[in-house]
Amino acid sequence: MNTLLSIETRNAVLLKMAVLLEQEREAIININKTDLEAYKGEDISMFDRLKVDDFKVDEMIKSVKHLASQDDPVGVERFSFKHDNGMQVYNKTASFGTVLIIYESRPDVTVEAAGIAFKSGNKILLKGGKESLKSNLKIVELWHQALKEEGASADWVEYLQFNRTETQAFLEKPTQKVDLIVPRGGERLIAFVKEHATCPVIISGRGNNFVYVHKDADLDIAIDLIMNGKSKISACNAVDKILIDQNLADKDAFVNRLITKLKETNIEVLGDANISKNHEVEAITSDDIWYKEFLDYKILIGEIASNQDTIGMINKYSGGHSSVIVTTNNEEAKVFMENVDTAAVYHNASTRFTDGGQLGLGGELAISTDKLHQRGPIGLQHLVTNKWYVHGNGQIR
Structure with a gap:
């Protein structure tokens, strides 16, 4: 049982991590090259997430420094009550205990997600993908060095070198206490964790985001919002589906302009029956494609009758992540935003802002599409549970 580290120690470890990441920058990038060379998969978005370059190292350093500057999320008073019998009652935030992060490909998760969980007073178990093993082990080595140099036990951060079978066995019957699991990755990984885990799981769901x-x-x-939404295809906040109001003036001219723009950036454009009939794009053969998150240079455009129909369509097909209405009509925007059931709803802004840093949280552990206990980006202040502190002098009921 690890006793909660003081906030001073937690911050010192994070700042030491920033120093070590800078010192070992070249080594991390070179080790990552061996992971990249060994990756034989076809998944372009996976390759994109696997890569560590100078910019990614800068981001890792920035994230741990920022975490060190934030207030302690543990022990924050949320409620207080003085009982008639004189007892003083407080409800305060508390750490979960041990957080297991299971993720694919992204070595930056080994710094950023682990950093958030560590700052909120948790022991960290990391289970990364085999494609990023060498990069991850190098970064975990730095965590251990930072912990030891600041007088803390290295087992605050532990890397689980498990294959799929061992991971499944651990999820079903953990060999040590696990209080919360956070899967970071594609739908298959999330479904696998959900199926086998015996403790709470934060579901960072699929994107499949819509612009109306x-x-x-x-x-x-x-045009700007759609192009920006498609600027990073590997992100869960990318745009996949466009719904065009059939009552839009000069609709065909607008759709042609949009298709031209998308094709200029090598994005494959698909269309529903109406769009494909009037424009040179491939027609979809089944409505099931509306459910699909592409994570690819691909977008689907459809025509829709009204705001109400759009709300119904998004609530049926989207991943519950992000959705946008582009309109100058504030009333229509309000109806859309109140009724669309996604974690983030936008009026005239890009889905690419669904991100802990962009929404003022500093960073994020995951983007939850669940409704318990926090929805959308999960920042430092959300990675806590709570407990009741009751002070008495002999009161009995």
């Missing part, structure tokens, strides 16, 4: 171009849209804004 309302009949009163500013069309330049619509």
